[in-house]
Amino acid sequence: MSKEKAPRRPRAETPKGFRDYFGAEVTERKAMLDAIAEVYQLHGFEALETSAVETVEALGKFLPDVDRPNEGVFAWQEEEKDWLALRYDLTAPLARVAAQYRNDLPTPYRRYAMGPVWRNEKPGPGRFRQFYQCDADTVGAPSVAADAEICAMLANALERVGIPRGDYLIKVNNRKVLNGVMEAAGVLDPSDPEKFAHERGIVLRAIDKIDRLGDAGVRALLGEGRKDESGDYTKGAGLSVAQAEVVMGFMAAKREDGAATLAALRDLVASSAIGLEGVQELETIASLLDAQGFGPDRIVIDPSVVRGLGYYTGPVFEAELTFEILDEKGNKRQFGSVAGGGRYDDLVKRFTGQAVPATGVSIGVDRLLAALRAKGRVGAEAPGPVVVTVMDRDRMAEYFAMAADLRNAGIRAEVYLGNPKQFGNQLKYADKRASPVAVIQGTDEAARGVVVLKDLILGARIAQSATLEEWKDRPAQVEIPRDDLVQAVRQMLEG
């Protein structure tokens, strides 16, 4: 006799690299994004929401360091039609929008966008394949005044969500200066920018790793290459020692103040027109910001910032949080980068053939939220709802009416809707919900027109305390007239 096979049940699991967000994880992020949106709105930026799905050709291939053959995106083919993919950032869709609606949008077009993006990368601890970005960009403004505005607005946004002055620093650099340095070092021929794009890419990514690899590691990547701890070998940019020295000198060109840094950069790129143009742009940005009160305690020129993405063409910037946190090993370290961006004058051109200047910033939402949590700016446990317990199944309507009365007074409240047989389970439920107050009314109390309120916060404190002495004047449980329900609960909530 063959035994019948039980039908296989689906696994109740998120796909690898994806996760769920519960309660405060959702509402705290939302509150942070709302605050940032308010700042962006105030600066004249308009909301834009594109769909999660784009054609693969519209998205283009701009992801750095991807470890998958399909360029790091989730993609699939429509029945004998286009290849579609989930967006990997909010900039590629903006470039598509700027091209698609170029005759209808105002010029310049300032827009902000917030939402999830997807990366088809190997998931790892704390590394997810869906995460939030929060971007603000200005399309159609050629002047670096637009870059300066983005930097100033980023500072305002960080302060608005609770990162105080002194706890962050926005570092500004310029790709044109880097190009000038490479020209001066004989690495780059400015008359054929395409030709050296690949080498320049390696140089960019090497510099971008300075925090992680240190001087020697970056020098190795600028030269022949580098073997990492796992034994994997990364090919280098093939610069000579003298050339690498020039690039390293550029990264270390930060001086005691902005004017001195600019002078040092001017020396480094002396022979390069594009380099001098870049230094001039940095000078303009610095003076615009300075005039608005954004001094070097908030926004500073720092040549060590280059950003990894290939598409930047001018100013680049990065917001770092400068306070220390304990890492997984218990060591102190700076919190690090929470936002970055720059000017990308060629992205819209992909579609239209016409150059459209653009600049913008992207905030790493999860990292910024983690920073706010580390600083205690969010995460104070929000109280749960008042729980109206069920002593008598036939009187559900009255329990619902109590909850409604509380809600009408703006107090979060719910009726217990599990199996009411064991009253202990109802109190356990209230505890799990972090409920501040339980409302209790059995048949006897109903007959007398009263309800019992249990102060669960006070109850928990009494349970923890060695002596009842200090609580003796505050009973954790009171009987009150039903008509006084709202007032008595409110009083209990206010402690």
Added chain:
Amino acid sequence: MSKEKAPRRPRAETPKGFRDYFGAEVTERKAMLDAIAEVYQLHGFEALETSAVETVEALGKFLPDVDRPNEGVFAWQEEEKDWLALRYDLTAPLARVAAQYRNDLPTPYRRYAMGPVWRNEKPGPGRFRQFYQCDADTVGAPSVAADAEICAMLANALERVGIPRGDYLIKVNNRKVLNGVMEAAGVLDPSDPEKFAHERGIVLRAIDKIDRLGDAGVRALLGEGRKDESGDYTKGAGLSVAQAEVVMGFMAAKREDGAATLAALRDLVASSAIGLEGVQELETIASLLDAQGFGPDRIVIDPSVVRGLGYYTGPVFEAELTFEILDEKGNKRQFGSVAGGGRYDDLVKRFTGQAVPATGVSIGVDRLLAALRAKGRVGAEAPGPVVVTVMDRDRMAEYFAMAADLRNAGIRAEVYLGNPKQFGNQLKYADKRASPVAVIQGTDEAARGVVVLKDLILGARIAQSATLEEWKDRPAQVEIPRDDLVQAVRQMLEG
């Protein structure tokens, strides 16, 4: 000589069936969802955000009426691993979450979720393949008190966003009653519910189309089948005329009040235990709602509502907007359904093998927003930012300082960042941005420490008006001291 081929440019287009949302389209939807979330929170519901991507097996196959072989989802296979797909609703992910975290979540678990879902359907006018849903569900509450709570909360949510009492009606029915009716008609054998699932599905979908097809159309679908206007033939459920008559009688069982409707239903299902259980549940729901003041002017028992989805097992509900709008042809018609839901006690069981009762509602976000727009509740054009124009490129810092002063006073403001050469373009830009005020300061004004404010709203009114008479006391342009900028702009904004 062969001509070099120009590189093909990517098309700047959203994929078919997807769209972009600009400015107020984003912020108005957000404001509506925020208001609904507030109501849900107040009722003790907690936020949940799952990722857009689930395994295909976790999602299951529950979409009705799909016209694609891959069951209406966007799906792709991981390299030699799981098939993944974009979620098609927020209920399937909730069922997965309820199973995955069953030991950690409170019982019952009340949660709300808002976000986009994706359907791989043929796009059509006004029919998109990504759209928002806004759900609230209670998992683990066996009592229909949970269903009643969902209906009451839905009414509260509709009123909160601006649908007044009298403009909506929540209709409640029960699948158990329908099953009882089918049992009484000899269509369904309650001892083998699987066997007739297919036929029942056809009956459900036929009834669900009563508004569109009318009596005769539904009768045809209950019987042999129906040919539609395009000539396409839909196979029917194969009921006899007498059986179809019973089902049609069920749909028409609504009487002048709830008690009479319940009595009519009780007659129809007289011989069916499951049917009588369903009527009893409806009676409980009605009395719970009645006691809380949700009378038949807001929530009513209506047997014509069945909902199309196959997974409902008990009460089902639908919110209809009862006011009239003009359709595309200029004919008056009722606005119709904006939300629906019901009890689905078997969805979590798919994963765990254990029955977990669950009920919930999903609001059609785009339809509700369209209704609010039709009623003039949203969509009043929000004023754009004050635009600080650029008369003198060397004085950008001062223009930025003016914008900052305005923002610090809470006034939305921006500096013009396009090419400032033609002043006319700056005013055209301000017009496109719906800017209320333009700030102008040339070299001469700067030297005198003044700025000029142009009242663009008043200016537009004057331009429209035949006579200047009525405006003569209110100049559309004033010169004021630079130091009075904020105060003068505010005065102009307040009209």
